[in-house]
Amino acid sequence: MPGAKNGNGRVQIRKTYKLYIAGEFVRSESGRAYRFDGSVNVPRGSRKDLRDAVRAARGAVSGWAARTAMNRGQILYRAAEMLDGRRAQFVELLGSGRGAHKEVDEAVEALVWYAGWTDKLAQVIGATNPVAGPYFNFTIPEPTGVVGVVAPGKPALAGLVRRVAPALCAGNAVVVLAPEATPLPALTLAEVLATSDLPAGVANVLSGYRKELLPWLASHMDVNAIDVAGCTPAEVIDIEKAAADNVKRVVKLAPNEMSPYLITAFMEMKTVWHPVGV
Amino acid sequence: MAIAKRQTTDLSRQTFDYAPAPESIDHIKIEPRYGLFIGGKMVTPHSKKRFPTINPATEQKLAEVVEADEVDVDHAVKAADKAFDSWSRMAPSRRARYIFRISRILQERARELAVVETMDGGKPIKESRDVDIPLAAAHFFYYGGWADKLEWAFPNRKPRPLGVAGQVIPWNFPLLMLAWKIAPALAAGNTVVLKPAETTPLSALLFADICMQAELPPGVVNIVTGGGKTGSLVVTHPAVKKVAFTGSTEVGKLIQRSLAGTGKRLTLELGGKAANIVFDDAPLDQAVEGIVNGIYFNQGHVCCAGSRLLVQESIAEPLLEKLKVRLGTLRLGDPLDKNTDIGAINSKAQLEKIQGLVESGIEEGAEIYQPECKLPERGYWFPPTLFTNVSQSYRIVREEIFGPVLSVLTFRTPAEAVEKANNTPYGLSAGVWTDKGSRILWMAEKMRAGVVWANTFNRFDPTSPFGGYKESGFGREGGRHGLLPYLELV
Numbered sequence: 001m002p003g004a005k006n007g008n009g010r011v012q013i014r015k016t017y018k019l020y021i022a023g024e025f026v027r028s029e030s031g032r033a034y035r036f037d038g039s040v041n042v043p044r045g046s047r048k049d050l051r052d053a054v055r056a057a058r059g060a061v062s063g064w065a066a067r068t069a070m071n072r073g074q075i076l077y078r079a080a081e082m083l084d085g086r087r088a089q090f091v092e093l094l095g096s097g098r099g100a101h102k103e104v105d106e107a108v109e110a111l112v113w114y115a116g117w118t119d120k121l122a123q124v125i126g127a128t129n130p131v132a133g134p135y136f137n138f139t140i141p142e143p144t145g146v147v148g149v150v151a152p153g154k155p156a157l158a159g160l161v162r163r164v165a166p167a168l169c170a171g172n173a174v175v176v177l178a179p180e181a182t183p184l185p186a187l188t189l190a191e192v193l194a195t196s197d198l199p200a201g202v203a204n205v206l207s208g209y210r211k212e213l214l215p216w217l218a219s220h221m222d223v224n225a226i227d228v229a230g231c232t233p234a235e236v237i238d239i240e241k242a243a244a245d246n247v248k249r250v251v252k253l254a255p256n257e258m259s260p261y262l263i264t265a266f267m268e269m270k271t272v273w274h275p276v277g278v
Numbered sequence: 279m280a281i282a283k284r285q286t287t288d289l290s291r292q293t294f295d296y297a298p299a300p301e302s303i304d305h306i307k308i309e310p311r312y313g314l315f316i317g318g319k320m321v322t323p324h325s326k327k328r329f330p331t332i333n334p335a336t337e338q339k340l341a342e343v344v345e346a347d348e349v350d351v352d353h354a355v356k357a358a359d360k361a362f363d364s365w366s367r368m369a370p371s372r373r374a375r376y377i378f379r380i381s382r383i384l385q386e387r388a389r390e391l392a393v394v395e396t397m398d399g400g401k402p403i404k405e406s407r408d409v410d411i412p413l414a415a416a417h418f419f420y421y422g423g424w425a426d427k428l429e430w431a432f433p434n435r436k437p438r439p440l441g442v443a444g445q446v447i448p449w450n451f452p453l454l455m456l457a458w459k460i461a462p463a464l465a466a467g468n469t470v471v472l473k474p475a476e477t478t479p480l481s482a483l484l485f486a487d488i489c490m491q492a493e494l495p496p497g498v499v500n501i502v503t504g505g506g507k508t509g510s511l512v513v514t515h516p517a518v519k520k521v522a523f524t525g526s527t528e529v530g531k532l533i534q535r536s537l538a539g540t541g542k543r544l545t546l547e548l549g550g551k552a553a554n555i556v557f558d559d560a561p562l563d564q565a566v567e568g569i570v571n572g573i574y575f576n577q578g579h580v581c582c583a584g585s586r587l588l589v590q591e592s593i594a595e596p597l598l599e600k601l602k603v604r605l606g607t608l609r610l611g612d613p614l615d616k617n618t619d620i621g622a623i624n625s626k627a628q629l630e631k632i633q634g635l636v637e638s639g640i641e642e643g644a645e646i647y648q649p650e651c652k653l654p655e656r657g658y659w660f661p662p663t664l665f666t667n668v669s670q671s672y673r674i675v676r677e678e679i680f681g682p683v684l685s686v687l688t689f690r691t692p693a694e695a696v697e698k699a700n701n702t703p704y705g706l707s708a709g710v711w712t713d714k715g716s717r718i719l720w721m722a723e724k725m726r727a728g729v730v731w732a733n734t735f736n737r738f739d740p741t742s743p744f745g746g747y748k749e750s751g752f753g754r755e756g757g758r759h760g761l762l763p764y765l766e767l768v
Contacts, residue, residue: 066723127743129739129741129742129743131737131741132416132739132741133739135734137741139742139743139757139759144747145726224748236539239538240534240538240539241535241538241539243534243538244531244534244535244538245531246748247527247530247531247534247546247548247749247750247751247752261767269728269743269745269754269759270727270728270729270730270747271728271730271743271744271757272722272729272731272732273729273730273732273734273737274718274732274734275733
């Protein structure tokens with residue numbers, strides 16, 4: 001039971017795990033909790049918590065998207081710093097072995113890697129287009145908007161960071177569903193994001209029962225895309241059906257994907273025309 | 279002075295009628311009945327059901343086409359699947375040559391295609407002649423060049439074709455939409471089963487003839503005609519690996535839902551309700567032309583049409599005055615006449631939809647303006663229409679009308695313009711008219727739309743990616759980006 005060990009007769013201060021919505025650490029509005037491993041209480045987020053998270057994300061996304069690419073890179077880099085600084089805590093959460101250290105390394109590396117992509121993506125993926133007429137025409141990538149991220153249960157930290165980082169790198173706001181059976185790395189990552197100068201609402205993390213949250217995330221009319229990296233094939237079918245309600249983008253790239261193509265999976269291409277003349 | 283004044287008055291009384299200038303149709307050969315294009319030849323269908331395709335300007339039957347059934351679609355997909363092996367392995371430079379050939383034949387037969395397009399769909403000949411057909415040929419030429427350069431398109435990845443692409447296209451730009459679908463699919467090494475729209479199958483059937491003339495290997499392109507049922511059979515066929523659809527958001531959602539769990543790749547190019555935003559410093563005469571082109575081009579049967587005019591309050595009056603005068607000069611009538619600006623509405627069903635929405639606008643309290651405009655007695659027609667005194671909640675402001683109907687809203691600040699422009703579930707296109715460079719770029723940034731036309735509207739080019747945000751769909755057509763939906767990046 002992480003964070004609960006007593007040493008030298010000291011009664012340790014335990015942490016109450018909370019949801020992360022609109023930049024605040026809150027209990028579920030439902031007042032419910034669940035014990036994924038029989039000991040720690042974790043908030044059992046509700047449909048209303050999900051609604052609040054989506055609303056917060058929608059409110060935050062235009063400001064985040066309008067930040068300069070460099071600023072977004074700096075903030076993602078700071079998230080890497082914050083994560084690395086809490087290495088001991090995450091290693092403990094991940095089971096303390098060599099694998100745990102490696103996983104924290106991978107998560108830090110993913111944040112640093114995507115931090116560096118923010119101000120290079122448009123040059124690699126965007127274009128000026130030589131149209132057959134007197135027009136200047138260019139195509140730039142822009143964030144899709146609000147992205148739901150269904151994090152894989154394994155690896156609980158690195159798997160999550162590898163999906164959240166590209167979505168944030170692109171300038172989206174995210175609503176993350178923590179894995180039901182391994183929620184602590186995701187809930188603790190929220191503490192990293194909260195101290196990285198990420199504007200409130202840009203990242204939101206919910207724990208709870210998958211079946212109580214996933215259908216609403218998939219069908220929510222104000223969610224633009226959903227990453228199903230952590231979903232079972234059966235869940236993906238239901239998500240794809242629900243996603244059609246608002247023509248949601250369903251991102252299905254492999255869970256271990258690390259590439260600018262994953263960033264652009266969370267993006268739209270915008271093409272702008274203007275006449276050329278005197 | 280007095281003489282000059284009298285002369286001006288006389289001039290204003292004169293009418294400048296255009297003499298009829300009909301495009302010749304004597305070189306056009308339309309078969310009375312068509313089969314299906316499967317495995318490189320026109321075949322007798324399994325389906326016994328046929329339906330007429332009519333000229334919406336005259337209501338005359340042009341030909342009978344097949345309503346392809348499950349067996350026909352299965353034949354077509356099997357032919358495409360069979361052809362995929364050799365087509366995808368063919369030396370890319372050879373594949374390129376076939377696509378270039380198609381492009382050249384489209385140019386050679388451009389007039390024939392333009393006339394058929396206009397007869398079958400009702401659009402003015404000057405549009406099919408100057409826009410649809412040249413752009414379709416250009417599209418094939420552009421993607422022909424990509425076929426042997428794919429490894430340069432996506433850094434650090436190996437591109438692989440997907441297999442059989444099932445493609446369903448709309449009736450507003452029949453041949454152009456066919457080109458948008460088939461050209462990138464073939465360049466990437468896929469084979470195709472395409473279903474043209476129910477009301478405009480003829481240019482696709484002519485295209486089948488062009489494939490034969492180009493000696494395209496059998497089965498690489500297959501064309502099945504029919505309605506929604508046939509389309510649904512194409513996209514849900516288990517051997518179809520990739521689905522591309524252009525059409526209404528309503529049908530797009532049905533398709534997205536029907537493909538859940540199949541693993542098929544999907545791109546959707548759906549409806550729109552574009553804002554065309556005019557600031558007080560815009561050159562008004564140019565803006566008026568842009569507004570007219572934005573909503574009355576192709577009778578407003580354009581998914582990216584500028585159907586909501588947002589005009590800055592201070593210039594609303596003079597702009598509307600100019601716009602109304604300009605509407606009075608639009609010539610509606612015989613689509614085959616080279617002077618016609620507004621042709622026939624594509625079908626009776628579409629006309630009824632437009633009429634219904636226009637009635638809803640009047641009922642909800644909008645003020646309607648239509649120039650004096652004599653409609654031909656036969657055929658399906660709707661005069662250029664604009665609504666003022668509208669609220670954002672009106673159906674005519676929220677719903678895609680897909681007809682020559684413009685709703686006019688006003689705004690005071692750029693922020694208000696952005697708010698109103700983006701207040702729609704659609705996100706296909708937007709227009710901005712202003713002389714201020716920094717404002718153009720600021721507005722372009724704020725528009726949640728896949729294409730932004732600044733001081734222009736409704737421009738298209740094969741090199742220019744096109745597609746929507748939000749409920750206007752996903753995926754891009756055109757440019758390097760248009761290859762991606764047809765490739766797997768390994």
